[in-house]
Amino acid sequence: MEEKSKNKFSIIVPTYNERLNIALLVYLVFKHLRDVDFEIIVVDDGSPDGTQEVVKQLQQLYGEDRILLRPRPRKLGLGTAYVHGLKHASGNFVVIMDADLSHHPKYLPSFIKKQLETGADMVTGTRYVKGGGVHGWNLMRKLTSRGANVLAHTLLWPGVSDLTGSFRLYRKSVLEDVISSCVSKGYVFQMEMIVRASRKGYHIEEVPITFVDRVFGSSKLGGSEIVEYLKGLAYLLVTT
Amino acid sequence: MQLCLAHKWIAEQFIIANSMKHVVKILTLVVAITAFWIGLLQTSVVPCSHTWLLPIYFIVSLGCYGLLMVGIGLICFPTCPQEALLLQQDIKEAKEYLKRNKIDVGSD
Known part of the structure; x- marks a missing residue:
């Protein structure tokens, strides 16, 4: 109980053109x-739609110590967005989630509970176990996802069931350690993070999450993504 | 003394295995299986004609395993249509709250 009271969670949310979603997300997190004890760190990559103005209004409402806006001038990639947000994180735990509400904040308490129960260094959300699931994927998307998973x-x-999910809780020092050795981009970045964490011997736990794709078909995988994925797999084989 | 040395050896092997790149682990496995197969060929415990076919059986069964796993995964793919409805409710609730607090998120 004592440990629970002194833990602080920094929720890093990279955004690009998410003015509506970031406001919905902040409301749902609160x-x-x-x-x-938590803070939300919004790393906005210079969205032209006014995402940053909305975040400033949210700061007025919830407090500038609870919502931190740490923008970057332009789109610089997901991996570096986490590094950037991490520099400003004051919590001893860091949560990484997407802004588009495919990751629902209602699962945050189960991440925190799992960490507290097991003392894990990392808790990762998995879509492929009982209680988890995906909505809004067509058969082709499911097939590539399963194929990629079996291959990996x-x-x-x-040693974990969902490699490419990106809804995760890390001990801050663990995230700093793992992220410094990761170089991949996109889907492979999430896979590299968890494989490296696992190889370094960190204690990883899983909690079921559901993943709702609101823009139907937005996450379809093309041929180039599959090639990138296979290259990433080969890269991880020889470097981890 | 001997036991102590054996323990140390095992511990060392464990450290080596842990620091091995993953591709080396897989190659080691492949080499071990190949060595076993050559051993079978040399000693002819089972008829040679069968032993020659073993690698093909191995590759075919590996392929079957992969297809089976993908198939099972597809059939048992967990879906959550009710979550999409719940999310719509949450979004509605959040929008009302934001509107009350005069946060302009646009018309969409």
């Missing part, structure tokens, strides 16, 4: 995390 599990033996 709704679901009532007795927890056969070759890498990572």
